[in-house]
Amino acid sequence: xxxISPIKNTKNLGEQAYETLRDSIITLKLEPGQNIYENEIxxxxxxxxxxxxxxxxxxxxxxxxxxxxQRTKIVSRISEQKVKESAFIRxxxxxxxFKLVASNWDQSNKYQKAERQIRRILxxxxxxxxxxxxxxxxQLHEAFHNSILQLTGNETLLQFISxxxxxxxxxxxxxxxxxxxxxxxxxxxxxxxxxxxxxxxQKVEQLVDHHMGELDEELAGLREKYPTYFTx
Numbered sequence: 001x002x003x004i005s006p007i008k009n010t011k012n013l014g015e016q017a018y019e020t021l022r023d024s025i026i027t028l029k030l031e032p033g034q035n036i037y038e039n040e041i042x043x044x045x046x047x048x049x050x051x052x053x054x055x056x057x058x059x060x061x062x063x064x065x066x067x068x069x070q071r072t073k074i075v076s077r078i079s080e081q082k083v084k085e086s087a088f089i090r091x092x093x094x095x096x097x098f099k100l101v102a103s104n105w106d107q108s109n110k111y112q113k114a115e116r117q118i119r120r121i122l123x124x125x126x127x128x129x130x131x132x133x134x135x136x137x138x139q140l141h142e143a144f145h146n147s148i149l150q151l152t153g154n155e156t157l158l159q160f161i162s163x164x165x166x167x168x169x170x171x172x173x174x175x176x177x178x179x180x181x182x183x184x185x186x187x188x189x190x191x192x193x194x195x196x197x198x199x200x201x202q203k204v205e206q207l208v209d210h211h212m213g214e215l216d217e218e219l220a221g222l223r224e225k226y227p228t229y230f231t232x
Contacts, residue, residue, distance in 0.1 A: 014051035017041075018058050025064050025075055026169045027135060028177070032077040032229040036065060062166045077231040078171055080219055086168035087215055093161055094145065095208045098192070099201045101151045111151070118147050118193055125186050134177050142169075144189050148196070175218045178225070 021041065024030045042052045056073065059065040066076040105111050121144050128136040149158055188207060195203040223230050 013047050014054040017045060017047060017051045018055035020045065021055050021059060022062075022064065022166070025059070026166065027138070027173055028170070030075045032075055032170075034075045036073050036075055038073075062163060064166050064170075078174075078229050079167060079232050080223070080230060081232050082167040083171045083219065084215060086164055086166070089164050090161060090168060091209065093157060094149070095205055097149055097152050097154070097157060098196070098204050098208055101148055102196045102199050102201045102204045104151075105196050105199050114147060114151055115193070115197070118144065121147060122186060122189055122193070125189070126183075129181050129183055129186060132181055134173070134181065137181055138173055138176060141185065148192075171219075171222070174222055174226070174229070178222065 021030070030036060038049050038052045038056060042049045045052070056065060060067060060073075063079075063082065064076055066074050068074060121140055125137060125140040125144070128140060146158070149161065188210075192204065192207050195207060
């Protein structure tokens, strides 16, 4: 677990501990099935056990950490059922949210500023693609989706999607790590931005459905290669 770096900013230690641990689980620095200990994590992050304990409780609630008999804790294995459920929930919510953004898109400063931000994200994603930087590519992928979701002004939606996508994000990261990054995802993102600007709700819906699909084939291949990472 030496890949986890100490926390240097003392503000909101519990939140930082949660984000650091969650990111380490999502990006497989902490592997599915691996034992995880509060005191060891506290030492690695150079903070007390209280914020670590709070972070563990949150991650247990998200089913990213599992409590076994004798209070042993492990990083939860990837549940195929949970991946599919998370994908369904995220696709359903993003379909509605993106259509709402498309219907409201206009030439106001709010949307012009959003477009500039989204285009910067896409340019940076192209650079990450060229460098085959999986971590950066993955972060920018999520930043793209979040930038559009933020245009709904619905903070509850953003928080809910963030909480339910853990299993899906971990699976997506593993899939991108195993396959050479291609420009397909970036091309679809650029298409989606065009459809949003054109207020074409039907094409937005179709592209979101396609963009979030293709799970079954990826699941089969990754389960075969990493049988110990998966459950159910």
